[in-house]
Amino acid sequence: xxxxxxxxxxxxxxxxxxxxxxxxxxxxxxxxxxxxxxxxxxxxxxxxxxxxxxxxxxxxxxxxxxxxxxxxxxxxxxxxxxxxxxxxxxxxxxxxxxxxxxxxxxxxxxxxxxxxxxxxxxxxxxxxxxxxxxxxxxxxxxxxxxxxxxxxxxxxxxxxxxxxxxxxxxxxxxxxxxxxxxxxxxxxxxxxxxxxxxxxxxxxxxxxxxxxxxxxxxxxxxxxxxxxxxxxxxxxxxxxxxxxxxxxxxxxxxxxxxxxxxxxxxxxxxxxxxxxxxxxxxxxxxxxxxxxxxxxxxxxxxxxxxxxxxxxxxxxxxxxxxxxxxxxxxxxxxxxxxxxxxxxxxxxxxxxxxxxxxxxxxxxxxxxxxxxxxxxxxxxxxxxxxxxxxxxxxxxx
Numbered sequence: 001x002x003x004x005x006x007x008x009x010x011x012x013x014x015x016x017x018x019x020x021x022x023x024x025x026x027x028x029x030x031x032x033x034x035x036x037x038x039x040x041x042x043x044x045x046x047x048x049x050x051x052x053x054x055x056x057x058x059x060x061x062x063x064x065x066x067x068x069x070x071x072x073x074x075x076x077x078x079x080x081x082x083x084x085x086x087x088x089x090x091x092x093x094x095x096x097x098x099x100x101x102x103x104x105x106x107x108x109x110x111x112x113x114x115x116x117x118x119x120x121x122x123x124x125x126x127x128x129x130x131x132x133x134x135x136x137x138x139x140x141x142x143x144x145x146x147x148x149x150x151x152x153x154x155x156x157x158x159x160x161x162x163x164x165x166x167x168x169x170x171x172x173x174x175x176x177x178x179x180x181x182x183x184x185x186x187x188x189x190x191x192x193x194x195x196x197x198x199x200x201x202x203x204x205x206x207x208x209x210x211x212x213x214x215x216x217x218x219x220x221x222x223x224x225x226x227x228x229x230x231x232x233x234x235x236x237x238x239x240x241x242x243x244x245x246x247x248x249x250x251x252x253x254x255x256x257x258x259x260x261x262x263x264x265x266x267x268x269x270x271x272x273x274x275x276x277x278x279x280x281x282x283x284x285x286x287x288x289x290x291x292x293x294x295x296x297x298x299x300x301x302x303x304x305x306x307x308x309x310x311x312x313x314x315x316x317x318x319x320x321x322x323x324x325x326x327x328x329x330x331x332x333x334x335x336x337x338x339x340x341x342x343x344x345x346x347x348x349x350x351x352x353x354x355x356x357x358x359x360x361x362x363x364x365x366x367x368x369x370x371x372x373x374x375x376x377x378x379x380x381x382x383x384x385x386x387x388x389x390x391x392x393x394x395x396x397x
Contacts, residue, residue: 226370298343
């Protein structure tokens with residue numbers, strides 16, 4: 001039986017197959033609280049089991065019995081491969097430096113979160129004052145990249161920044177160089193000359209002429225700041241371990257960020273919401289999406305079996321277009337899946353009439369704070385990330 005990894009629940013046969021245990025052992029795991037279960041809607045006597053809990057038990061068994069096998073699977077949602085104090089996801093909750101993200105979502109700015117994750121004061125942001133006019137060629141490149149996606153534009157402009165301006169702008173003030181890079185990335189992703197005298201969320205709202213969106217933009221930036229060892233953060237750490245500068249780290253992380261798992265899913269979530277706005281039959285739309293090779297975009301995250309808290313924190317204070325609740329309710333009714341941060345971003349984009357691509361621009365700018373924190377932590381460890389590979393022997397023809 002083939003199970004989509006984005007599905008939260010699996011049946012008893014698939015659960016016992018994955019665990020390689022009897023039904024009696026599975027039921028014992030449930031009674032001990034190791035695996036969550038719920039009654040199947042179509043058959044009240046049958047139960048479904050939380051895939052995330054089952055995968056966690058499989059990993060523990062693998063680690064205990066076959067260390068080599070654990071290492072081989074660690075790079076794909078497997079066992080932890082690096083220690084970090086930047087952020088943690090545990091029992092469905094995200095924390096920054098040990099503090100629940102909810103503490104920051106209500107009032108904190110991205111600058112305050114950066115100060116915490118970087119271990120500095122938030123003063124560098126008020127002193128950074130990045131000005132695109134100070135980077136030779138910036139304005140011309142923005143014009144050439146006008147129709148490009150926010151992340152592609154950011155990659156090109158940050159590469160330009162690295163080449164012509166970064167080395168000349170270095171400061172000894174802790175956090176000042178990094179603050180300037182975050183501001184630069186915000187300007188690059190939007191293609192606009194943001195007023196960097198303002199906090200980033202106010203600067204975005206002003207540039208998009210959407211003052212009433214400022215608080216939701218703040219929430220998005222804060223909730224996007226870091227997410228443990230995701231693909232782009234891992235890329236940032238690998239590159240930082242080779243002793244390159246922070247601007248190069250950001251260019252590398254952005255390159256990883258532009259793939260399917262980040263901006264690709266946001267784009268598909270936007271398309272899903274647009275289809276709902278056009279009045280497309282949602283049941284048919286969900287059936288079509290689930291029949292494809294990729295999971296349903298914008299819904300479910302395997303680290304949050306009970307729902308993505310970041311999405312909840314954004315949507316709870318967001319102006320929401322009428323079609324969004326209908327889409328969310330239909331998906332949950334049909335699949336049991338709940339919204340994640342990707343669909344929350346595009347709902348906010350639509351609700352405030354922000355330009356297409358604003359979701360990616362906000363997400364990348366917020367996440368740059370975490371990339372910088374991971375890079376600094378990796379450098380401080382003195383460890384160069386250089387894993388070994390096992391040799392794949394080819395069978396003779």
